[in-house]
Amino acid sequence: MYDIKKVRLDFPMLQNKTMQGKPLVFLDNASTTFKPRQVIEAMDKYYLEMNSNSHRGDYDLCYNMDVEVAKARETIAKFINSDVNEVVFTSGDTEAINLVAYGYALEYLKKGDQILISETEHASNVLPWYRICDLTGAKVCFVKLDDKRITVEGVRNAFKDNKSIKLVALAHVGNVLGYEINAKEIASICHKNGALFLLDGAQSVPHMAVDFKDLDVDFLTFSAHKMCGPTGIGCLVGKYVLLQKMATFHTGGGMNVKFNNKQEVIPLDAPAKFEAGTLNLSAIIGFKAAIEYLTNLGMENIHKHDQELFEYAISKLEGYDNIIIYNKDSNSGIIAFNIKGVFAQDEATLLNSKGIAVRSGQHCAKMIDPVIGEPATVRMSTYLYTSKEEIDIFIDNLINGGDILDAYFFN
Amino acid sequence: MPISLTNEMMRAIIMDHSSNPTNKHTPSGEGYQKVHMHSDNCIDDLDIYLKIENDRVVDACFEGIACTISLSSTDIMCDLMKGKTIQESLYMIEQYQHMMHEEPFDDEVLDEAIVFINTSKQAARIRCATIGWNAANSILKDK
Structure with a gap:
């Protein structure tokens, strides 16, 4: 049994950290990861x-x-x-x-x-x-x-x-x-x-x-x-x-x-x-x-955890036509997406204003734009400590997060 | 004064300039100076063109790929700079930079550019809000 609550307790960065006054939801794990106390x-x-x-x-x-x-x-x-x-x-x-x-x-x-x-x-x-x-x-x-x-x-x-x-x-x-x-x-x-x-x-x-x-x-x-x-x-x-x-x-x-x-x-x-x-x-x-x-923790458990989160997120995003996902058929902990009509960076900034860390752009793969057909994407990526609750917060803000300029005019 | 703009008006101004940037085009005539700017942490990749005659910016335009903030801030800058002397333009850029970094600034000269007053709330986007302004500054400061 993979006990996510217990795992999260090992990570100081997951204990009551905030960003923009909101609980931190770190979904940029393909970029870098948090360190447990043991490390x-x-x-x-x-x-x-x-x-x-x-x-x-x-x-x-x-x-x-x-x-x-x-x-x-x-x-x-x-x-x-x-x-x-x-x-x-x-x-x-x-x-x-x-x-x-x-x-x-x-x-x-x-x-x-x-x-x-x-x-x-x-x-x-x-x-x-x-x-x-x-x-x-x-x-x-x-x-x-x-x-x-x-x-x-x-x-x-x-x-x-x-x-x-x-x-x-x-x-x-x-x-x-x-x-x-x-x-x-x-x-x-x-x-x-x-x-x-x-x-x-x-x-x-x-x-x-x-x-x-x-x-x-x-x-x-x-x-x-x-x-x-x-x-x-x-x-x-x-x-x-x-x-x-x-x-x-x-x-x-x-x-x-x-x-x-x-x-x-x-x-x-x-x-x-x-x-x-x-x-x-x-x-x-x-x-x-x-x-x-x-x-x-076991590498099989970690892999399974990533895959479960991926499937959970994809299933929740199903049916929202304005969210374009470029790798629905993947099974790792990475989702590359865009909101129709919104620049990737603008969406990432809006998510930042909600306490959610994702990456936008080409993610250092600067020849990928013709492959995907977009100049930039937003990338969310999970790791062994990512919880379903965090996926819920992320998706709720994708769908109900409001206008991109809210990031500058929220109170 | 623009400082009395409501949040809704400021949003509308940003959206207007990003969805319909009237200065986003390559120059049609001769005599323009060009500076290329790109961002390491955003999609922004812009060419800024200024035409200077008799110590005055007579035209300003830009072309390239940009996010909402860089697009609208550069478009507004072009509007404001046209017709200003080099000295006036440099002063305006300086005040804009002060505003970006939450330092005291002269709001008299910033006009519509005041809509970016909240950029520091999203520090990662300061680079976007200043990319066109830095480009213009690099042309004008050596004049």
Whole structure:
């Protein structure tokens, strides 16, 4: 039994917080999530009791810190089903994708090669590839969508039409429409065609069980802050043989065995060779606590909770012709919509005036507008602590919220 | 004085300028200076055009995509700026900015633009209400 009332008690941000004088209803979880006490306390503990660097001292505090970082890496590896040395700490999903771009693609792609992505991708899974293409002469190509969706067939056809695809990079769950792709099947197609597959797990790993080995993807990236963890930490999970093949990206202390005055550097093995400089240690401790929190709740329960809220919201919105929903056929915790005749930003501002946090615009997926047919949408997104009562408040304000200018003229 | 406008009148003015922005078009003639402005947190993506002759703004118009607040605030600014000297325009922009940030301001010069007095209630939209005004300011301040 998933006890939502009990879950909500863990989150300080859900205790009597207001926005615009109204109880806060936070429905922008695809952007970032609230942190439970367990995560905040774990991070406090680092600063209050454990403060030390890692890998850099001969004293107990430092040794203990090394043990904590190793435990965090093990926790992540177990959570995602990878080997422990396949987990590289990064500042988040964006840096993880950039690490593959600069460490792998820049090293191994050349003029004439192609990178397959989609027009629904977030900027973080588009712009690193554009940059690599500028540097190498490779080209980005786009999978043909089937009514807004990336399908296995679409990826298969892309390979039929194009023998130069060397790398495929797609979001596991889209950040605007919430559609899940068949990652396992797509990975198999990529490998049959001699390409590598990067799976952007920013919107999937926080919401469902993701098994790195079972999916057989080459790279998986995600951020802690979208899964109850701190900002500024995330990871790249990569097949070890590929991580070892990759060039280093950031260089400096903590990533090398030795170097000399002939400009010779011997890097450490992966994952350490990618982790130059002092790690974000308090965030790593918080990341571990977040994963333990999610694991205790159960990823199946979390996924089911999102899906139930989605179905509940969609069923309540049914029959309101002035509310256009772009992803009714999805089943994640994201609803992309517009009110007829109202600019997305204006609706989001009206909702803000009611204490409801949603996002409007293109949500960093700036090629998606022709796919949806609108320049902007409003996006509401749920998480493990979102309640049905919050969905009710949201929908009531969509329907009875009044005029958009009420946001400026309410008393 | 516009300050005596009721809320309902202020709403009507905003809606009128957003549904029928008379200054939203590209300039037909020559001699315009253009500034492009876009917003990181809104859809706003505008080109602002000013035509300045003999130290005076003789025409102002804009084109692009904008939310209700940026559309109406830019349209009203164009109306108010036409015919004003550069000095008068800069003073008006300065007073408008003061109003946005809830600082003391000279309401005499803001005329219809007073309808945006409540923008600070929705702080995320201050950028929208000032985007056209900032664009005009960037053209005029170097004159």
